Amino acid sequence: DTGVSQDPRHKITKRGQNVTFRCDPISEHNRLYWYRQTLGQGPEFLTYFQNEAQLEKSRLLSDRFSAERPKGSFSTLEIQRTEQGDSAMYLCASQASDQPQHFGDGTRLSIL
Amino acid sequence: GNSVTQMEGPVTLSEEAFLTINCTYTATGYPSLFWYVQYPGEGLQLLLKATKADDKGSNKGFEATYRKETTSFHLEKGSVQVSDSAVYFCALGPHSGSARQLTFGSGTQLTVLP
Numbered sequence: 320d321t322g323v324s325q326d327p328r329h330k331i332t333k334r335g336q337n338v339t340f341r342c343d344p345i346s347e348h349n350r351l352y353w354y355r356q357t358l359g360q361g362p363e364f365l366t367y368f369q370n371e372a373q374l375e376k377s378r379l380l381s382d383r384f385s386a387e388r389p390k391g392s393f394s395t396l397e398i399q400r401t402e403q404g405d406s407a408m409y410l411c412a413s414q415a416s417d418q419p420q421h422f423g424d425g426t427r428l429s430i431l
Numbered sequence: 432g433n434s435v436t437q438m439e440g441p442v443t444l445s446e447e448a449f450l451t452i453n454c455t456y457t458a459t460g461y462p463s464l465f466w467y468v469q470y471p472g473e474g475l476q477l478l479l480k481a482t483k484a485d486d487k488g489s490n491k492g493f494e495a496t497y498r499k500e501t502t503s504f505h506l507e508k509g510s511v512q513v514s515d516s517a518v519y520f521c522a523l524g525p526h527s528g529s530a531r532q533l534t535f536g537s538g539t540q541l542t543v544l545p
Binding site: 352424 | 534
């Protein structure tokens with residue numbers, strides 16, 4: 320069990336640019352979640368995959384956001400035309416049946 | 432919908448003091464309840480959980496009891512250490528094993544002074 324891995328740990332970009340984050344879940348965890356955490360708040364759910372299928376999306380996930388999990392293993396979260404309000408920590412979690420969710424260390428996004 | 436209300440921080444204690452962080456929830460059905468801890472610059476780590484009423488979760492000296500009658504899951508530790516300084520999040524999830532998102536409280540910052 321090597322844990323949930325997220326890359327990069329930090330991303331600084333200019334407003335209007337596109338960014339992509341990667342999450343590698345714990346192997347054999349079929350469920351994968353993305354959350355967003357702003358300063359001083361708890362994580363908020365963005366989207367969820369079971370294997371390669373995206374089964375649920377939050378209203379927080381505007382049309383500038385897209386997530387994929389093409390082979391049911393790693394996942395990517397892309398934000399197009401970034402805005403100041405996108406600055407946050409983006410957390411990935413994975414889960415096996417009957418187990419709690421395990422979180423990665425997150426990707427901190429800063430929009431200049 | 433589901434919601435979690437946590438005691439507001441920050442909380443500052445001296446080493447070996449008793450800790451209580453209050454957490455109450457609103458949910459339909461029979462949720463599972465969790466406490467997660469977040470150290471600076473890191474993701475969330477599961478501290479303890481309880482999956483049904485009257486269950487007590489415990490880990491590293493921390494305890495919390497699932498109280499359905501008061502819809503609460505308060506976190507306690509009898510003697511805190513400097514290394515316990517972190518942000519603590521109470522969270523609510525679906526019944527055990529289900530594939531649904533967690534709902535988090537806003538977190539409580541704990542600082543323990545030597």
